[in-house]
Amino acid sequence: MSKSAILSGEELSKKYGSLEVVKGVSIRVDAGEFVSLVGKSGCGKTTLLSLLSGLERPTRGDVVLNGKKINGQSEDELALFRRENVGFIFQSFNLIPTLSAWENVALPLFPLKMPAAEKRQRATELLNQMEMGHRMDHLPSALSGGEKQRVAIARALVNHPKVIFADEPTGNLDSATGDAIMDILNRLNKKEGVAILMVTHEVELAKKAERLVRMHDGEVIS
Amino acid sequence: MNLHYLGKELYYQKRRTMTAILGLSIGIALLIILNALSMAYRQAAHAPLQAIGADISVQRSGDVPKDLAGAVFPCSAVTIRQAEVEKIQGLPGIRGVGKGILLWVFDPNRAWIVLGIEQNNSVGPAILRSAVTEGKFLQEGSSEALVEVAYARQFGIKVGDMISVAEKKYPVVGLVDASQAAKIAVANVYLPLAGAQDLAVSSKQLQSVSPYNSGDVNLLFIKADQEKIRDMAASLKNILGKNATVATPDSFLKLLGSLFALSDKFTLAASLIAILVAILIAFKTMAGNIAERAREIGVLKAVGWTNRNVVTQLLMESVVQCFLAGILGLLIAQAVTFGLSFMKVNIPIPWDMAPTPHFLPGGGDQIFKTLRLPIHVPWALASFAFVLSIVIGGMTGALLGRQIGKIKPSEVLRHE
Numbered sequence: 001m002s003k004s005a006i007l008s009g010e011e012l013s014k015k016y017g018s019l020e021v022v023k024g025v026s027i028r029v030d031a032g033e034f035v036s037l038v039g040k041s042g043c044g045k046t047t048l049l050s051l052l053s054g055l056e057r058p059t060r061g062d063v064v065l066n067g068k069k070i071n072g073q074s075e076d077e078l079a080l081f082r083r084e085n086v087g088f089i090f091q092s093f094n095l096i097p098t099l100s101a102w103e104n105v106a107l108p109l110f111p112l113k114m115p116a117a118e119k120r121q122r123a124t125e126l127l128n129q130m131e132m133g134h135r136m137d138h139l140p141s142a143l144s145g146g147e148k149q150r151v152a153i154a155r156a157l158v159n160h161p162k163v164i165f166a167d168e169p170t171g172n173l174d175s176a177t178g179d180a181i182m183d184i185l186n187r188l189n190k191k192e193g194v195a196i197l198m199v200t201h202e203v204e205l206a207k208k209a210e211r212l213v214r215m216h217d218g219e220v221i222s
Numbered sequence: 223m224n225l226h227y228l229g230k231e232l233y234y235q236k237r238r239t240m241t242a243i244l245g246l247s248i249g250i251a252l253l254i255i256l257n258a259l260s261m262a263y264r265q266a267a268h269a270p271l272q273a274i275g276a277d278i279s280v281q282r283s284g285d286v287p288k289d290l291a292g293a294v295f296p297c298s299a300v301t302i303r304q305a306e307v308e309k310i311q312g313l314p315g316i317r318g319v320g321k322g323i324l325l326w327v328f329d330p331n332r333a334w335i336v337l338g339i340e341q342n343n344s345v346g347p348a349i350l351r352s353a354v355t356e357g358k359f360l361q362e363g364s365s366e367a368l369v370e371v372a373y374a375r376q377f378g379i380k381v382g383d384m385i386s387v388a389e390k391k392y393p394v395v396g397l398v399d400a401s402q403a404a405k406i407a408v409a410n411v412y413l414p415l416a417g418a419q420d421l422a423v424s425s426k427q428l429q430s431v432s433p434y435n436s437g438d439v440n441l442l443f444i445k446a447d448q449e450k451i452r453d454m455a456a457s458l459k460n461i462l463g464k465n466a467t468v469a470t471p472d473s474f475l476k477l478l479g480s481l482f483a484l485s486d487k488f489t490l491a492a493s494l495i496a497i498l499v500a501i502l503i504a505f506k507t508m509a510g511n512i513a514e515r516a517r518e519i520g521v522l523k524a525v526g527w528t529n530r531n532v533v534t535q536l537l538m539e540s541v542v543q544c545f546l547a548g549i550l551g552l553l554i555a556q557a558v559t560f561g562l563s564f565m566k567v568n569i570p571i572p573w574d575m576a577p578t579p580h581f582l583p584g585g586g587d588q589i590f591k592t593l594r595l596p597i598h599v600p601w602a603l604a605s606f607a608f609v610l611s612i613v614i615g616g617m618t619g620a621l622l623g624r625q626i627g628k629i630k631p632s633e634v635l636r637h638e
Binding site for chain 2: 055080084086099103107116
């Protein structure tokens with residue numbers, strides 16, 4: 001792995017029973033790079049994302065994230081590692097319905113021994129950055145799809161991650177809102193220097209990333 | 223654990239929270255009420271004897287008097303020998319013995335129920351000292367009489383009058399209201415024990431049916447260590463023989479016939495069922511909560527919460543719910559027991575303990591000691607139930623910790 005690589009997967013395989021969903025995939029993402037992983041539904045791209053982010057363990061192969069091999073770690077070690085290095089953006093936002101926008105943003109910080117005011121301050125800054133300052137105390141049920149995704153992006157940034165994993169981040173949004181979210185991701189990538197690995201099945205959207213990786217039937221084809 | 227998150231989860235998931243709290247609180251309330259009822263009936267069963275300062279009363283049944291003339295013993299209370307009394311006084315666990323003599327005196331123009339009492343013994347009918355409505359209580363060593371106030375009113379007897387009982391004259395020094403007393407050991411006339419013993423010794427009728435020596439009695443009232451009452455009842459029957467009538471709180475409890483009064487086992491079983499129901503409700507709610515929130519738990523783990531962070535958060539939700547359920551359960555139990563405290567309990571007094579001859583008007587009627595159900599929630603029971611509710615919360619949360627541990631962070635992507 002070169003010095004600039006922030007994330008790499010070597011010969012990654014994932015089997016569920018006899019079904020091999022990811023077949024010996026090797027992939028790398030450099031620091032500050034925006035990579036999109038594109039392929040049809042069911043080709044294994046979301047499984048690959050979960051292997052690279054430490055949400056799932058590979059059946060075979062290694063994952064190195066921020067210089068650390070993560071596939072031998074316990075669940076709790078992985079959780080702590082994700083807390084310090086990784087941010088997630090999901091297709092269906094995955095906000096906690098009972099928490100307000102700022103509380104959802106601060107969610108990864110809740111277990112930390114850190115003054116509550118500081119957590120709120122950090123969440124407020126990020127929501128302002130997402131132009132969501134006026135919706136801070138609203139519950140997710142009171143937000144539009146685009147607003148929810150902005151809150152989710154703010155949450156992904158709250159722990160100053162090295163890599164953001166985005167799984168179909170515009171999948172539940174109309175095209176205009178989707179474009180706006182892509183602009184935000186591009187801006188973050190360029191201004192903050194955070195690496196992004198985005199999974200999508202839309203080739204046009206994937207082309208907005210710096211580099212495009214195609215998957216088919218569990219394998220990387222280009 | 224994040225209190226903010228905890229509070230909001232309980233507040234916004236009202237239906238789930240209320241179901242858990244209500245279900246568990248009913249279980250806790252049932253546990254408290256059942257035990258409070260059982261304790262109340264037990265306490266009520268003490269009332270007939272407590273009213274005369276005793277825990278046990280003892281008498282012995284014998285033959286029916288041949289002629290109803292002069293002083294006789296009721297057939298339900300014949301001679302208890304002085305030697306037998308001394309044996310009884312030596313039994314382990316005895317804290318005090320009060321002696322009495324109950325006589326029926328059939329004078330030519332009047333029938334009296336006469337009770338000879340030890341004036342200065344707090345165990346036994348001398349407890350009526352506080353029920354004197356006019357005049358004074360009996361003095362030690364004097365030959366005088368107290369008359370029951372209703373009886374005195376009926377026959378126009380006043381303090382200062384002389385009454386003649388079995389041809390012996392006694393000045394009336396006071397009137398006593400025995401209506402609130404135990405219904406046992408009540409009489410029309412109260413004499414010092416020695417005076418009543420003299421009447422018994424000199425009565426040929428009485429001697430012919432139940433030989434009697436000076437110093438003997440026919441009623442005993444015993445104050446005893448509570449935990450020894452059951453054993454003592456058996457010892458008393460051994461000393462006095464098969465004709466002994468030994469009344470204890472247990473014997474009154476059996477007469478009450480209530481399900482709660484009858485069986486400790488019933489209360490225990492019902493309490494266990496209430497606890498089990500409470501545990502099941504807490505467990506089911508919590509298990510449902512975890513299943514319903516699998517995705518949320520996945521999100522928490524994905525964004526960096528450790529398994530311990532998640533378990534602690536949900537455990538505290540469970541503990542807080544159970545804490546609130548404990549408080550609500552206590553309030554429900556307090557309200558129900560307050561309502562039940564207006565209930566009257568009628569404790570039947572066995573015929574052989576009733577002082578009135580059954581052949582006189584009203585003598586054959588069943589008499590009762592009536593009192594309000596002495597129900598309340600003792601601190602110990604309330605604390606136990608409250609602590610139990612929190613333990614149930616903790617236990618349930620801890621048991622489900624494994625289930626939480628099985629939820630993988632990738633759960634969050636499975637729903638995408």
